[in-house]
Amino acid sequence: MMRQVELVERVKAYDPSFDEDALNRAYVYAMKMHGGQTRASGDPYFSHPIEVAGILTELKLDHSSIITALLHDLVEDTETSLADIESKFGPDIARLVDGVTKLSRLEHQSEQTQHAENFRKLLLAMSEDIRVLLVKLADRLHNMRTLTYIKSADKRRRIARETMDIYAPLAERIGMQRFKDELQDLAFAELNPEARGSILARFEFLQSQGGDLTALIVDRLKHALAKEGIEAWVSGRNKTPYSIWNKMQHKNIAFEQLSDIMAFRVVVGSIEESYHALGCLHAQYSVVPGRFKDYISTPKPNGYRSLHTGLIGPERHRIEIQIRTREMHDVAEFGVAAHWKYKQSEIKVDGRQYRWLRELLDILEHTSNPEEFIEHTKLEMFQDQVFCFTPKGDLIALPRGATPVDFAYAVHSEVGDTCVGAKVNGRIIPLRAQLQNGDQVEVLTSKTQTPSPDWEKFVVSGKAKARIRRFVHMREREQYSELGRQILIKSFREEGYEISDKALGGVLKKFKADALDDLFAAVGKGTTTAREVLVAVYPGVRDTARRRHLWPFHSRARARSAKATSAALPIKGLIPGMAVHYAHCCHPLPGERIVGIVTTGKGVTVHTIDCETLASFQDTPERWIDLAWDVESAQDMHTGRLHVVVANEPGSLGNLSTIIGKSQGNISNLKITNRSVDFFEMLVDVEVQDVKHLSDIIAALRAATVITSVERSRR
Numbered sequence: 001m002m003r004q005v006e007l008v009e010r011v012k013a014y015d016p017s018f019d020e021d022a023l024n025r026a027y028v029y030a031m032k033m034h035g036g037q038t039r040a041s042g043d044p045y046f047s048h049p050i051e052v053a054g055i056l057t058e059l060k061l062d063h064s065s066i067i068t069a070l071l072h073d074l075v076e077d078t079e080t081s082l083a084d085i086e087s088k089f090g091p092d093i094a095r096l097v098d099g100v101t102k103l104s105r106l107e108h109q110s111e112q113t114q115h116a117e118n119f120r121k122l123l124l125a126m127s128e129d130i131r132v133l134l135v136k137l138a139d140r141l142h143n144m145r146t147l148t149y150i151k152s153a154d155k156r157r158r159i160a161r162e163t164m165d166i167y168a169p170l171a172e173r174i175g176m177q178r179f180k181d182e183l184q185d186l187a188f189a190e191l192n193p194e195a196r197g198s199i200l201a202r203f204e205f206l207q208s209q210g211g212d213l214t215a216l217i218v219d220r221l222k223h224a225l226a227k228e229g230i231e232a233w234v235s236g237r238n239k240t241p242y243s244i245w246n247k248m249q250h251k252n253i254a255f256e257q258l259s260d261i262m263a264f265r266v267v268v269g270s271i272e273e274s275y276h277a278l279g280c281l282h283a284q285y286s287v288v289p290g291r292f293k294d295y296i297s298t299p300k301p302n303g304y305r306s307l308h309t310g311l312i313g314p315e316r317h318r319i320e321i322q323i324r325t326r327e328m329h330d331v332a333e334f335g336v337a338a339h340w341k342y343k344q345s346e347i348k349v350d351g352r353q354y355r356w357l358r359e360l361l362d363i364l365e366h367t368s369n370p371e372e373f374i375e376h377t378k379l380e381m382f383q384d385q386v387f388c389f390t391p392k393g394d395l396i397a398l399p400r401g402a403t404p405v406d407f408a409y410a411v412h413s414e415v416g417d418t419c420v421g422a423k424v425n426g427r428i429i430p431l432r433a434q435l436q437n438g439d440q441v442e443v444l445t446s447k448t449q450t451p452s453p454d455w456e457k458f459v460v461s462g463k464a465k466a467r468i469r470r471f472v473h474m475r476e477r478e479q480y481s482e483l484g485r486q487i488l489i490k491s492f493r494e495e496g497y498e499i500s501d502k503a504l505g506g507v508l509k510k511f512k513a514d515a516l517d518d519l520f521a522a523v524g525k526g527t528t529t530a531r532e533v534l535v536a537v538y539p540g541v542r543d544t545a546r547r548r549h550l551w552p553f554h555s556r557a558r559a560r561s562a563k564a565t566s567a568a569l570p571i572k573g574l575i576p577g578m579a580v581h582y583a584h585c586c587h588p589l590p591g592e593r594i595v596g597i598v599t600t601g602k603g604v605t606v607h608t609i610d611c612e613t614l615a616s617f618q619d620t621p622e623r624w625i626d627l628a629w630d631v632e633s634a635q636d637m638h639t640g641r642l643h644v645v646v647a648n649e650p651g652s653l654g655n656l657s658t659i660i661g662k663s664q665g666n667i668s669n670l671k672i673t674n675r676s677v678d679f680f681e682m683l684v685d686v687e688v689q690d691v692k693h694l695s696d697i698i699a700a701l702r703a704a705t706v707i708t709s710v711e712r713s714r715r
């Protein structure tokens, strides 16, 4: 176990001005709080945070990261609270520790590999500060190094799988090649020890045949470069067993055929020297075609820069060579962490938080090929996403601002259509509430529920929007269709006919309708008139109409039937044959002042004169028509909409319906829009005779103690 002094010395070596006192206090505090806890290895638990801190000193991270590493398991595994940490080490450290704790809580939540990509994004989205992610990766690296001590084979496998699917790609994403290689290799050792063993055995065999080949080749390469006056640091190694295994899988070749198992690095002083060294090596050795890649002029999305080439090198061995500068080398090994090191001073001057994304975007600024551009946009995208779990642990990605309704539709269209409520982390929340990263969402459904047009106002996902719109459209069409059927029945009766499906079926083609419902809907909308349909079915009807002018008797008969029609629609001032709708924004009632708005293809919509929607028609006075209720003939019931808040207690809903019933009102629809522990908020559609009737009902409801408030709804 690394001693306190040693850790302090390591940090001092690269950052002499760090807060030594805070680091010492963190060391002592973490040791005290972890107390007698032990690891699976039998070591004191405290050895783990120290090792994690040690790993981070290799990345030369700032003292806040090192302190965070020391404290990273306190909140999760000891009695320590975040408030304790804040009072002892300040808000910045507390924020970092909180970030790591949140990431740790997500571990082992998503075991299915198909969610790995989403899970990686979730981790990135939650690591607002790059240092949180770096501590988490170092934590995982140390846990992988000590994985063999865990007794349960299932648990070991699960952790190794998660490392392979989530943490290693994440390390690669932010350019930390060295972390990625080690994580992958440790996971590979657990997941496929036989394959790894056979590759290592092969290395040994080659070694026994040719001696220390890498050292020999390193020497030759150094010489070749020195001859041209290039001073370079050259190193060589076998590629990792996992990368060789991967290549064998991909190219489906046997190990014996795999020739370039060695990789060499040439680190030089400048970019010019990199190209110079490349030219020099290409001149002295045969080049393997198709292996040259220039990641200096076109860096990888994670910031990696190098020249790659393949040679038949010294001793006629096929080798891979990477050529780069010292700074590129640091970035290649430590990715964003190296970048952080180079920019450290700027960030301290700003006093601004280090945002990994901003930095990554900096790196990405110079990318030029389309693939990288896509990668780039993806990075931006998942800051706009929110990731939530189903109760089973499946991970669902949604646009930021998504609500439980979006979540329900993402799970399944039918779940969306029938959702009535949602539990988030075990608590019931309103359907319009916004979901947060890492929320576990349980959707409550009811077979009788249907999508509400109101949902469209707050959902953000394309799928939810489309489904709700489709449903509303279908509903609307049903209503138009029914309205059209009624209009046709009346018009046909005026002429002494009854409509029949058979007769109407014969004229569908003429109106470009596929089914009777289409024809009804066209009449309901007003795009086809009832008269046109009548004439099509009974061409002789024209004659009847003409004869009317000749015989006053028929004229009178028509006048009577016209009166009957207006009795069905108790409104004066309507244009005959036009479809009429009552506006859903204001639900006009007899007794109120009303006005009509004409919409081409839709007919007339009746609004109350004080309806707010009318403001949007101010510039088109030609669409306004004066209307008035024909009070004497108004016998039909009309729908008034109430916004009601009642106490959430037994019997309160029964009470509500009793009061409305006693007042001769009829509830035609009731929709709970918000449900909390204390009250229900709902919209109640009541069929009433006129506005006075509705006012009486409102007064009766207001008198009841369980009812908190009642308003006429104008939505």
Ligand code: MN
Pocket: 048, 072, 073, 139
């Ligand atoms: Mn840990």
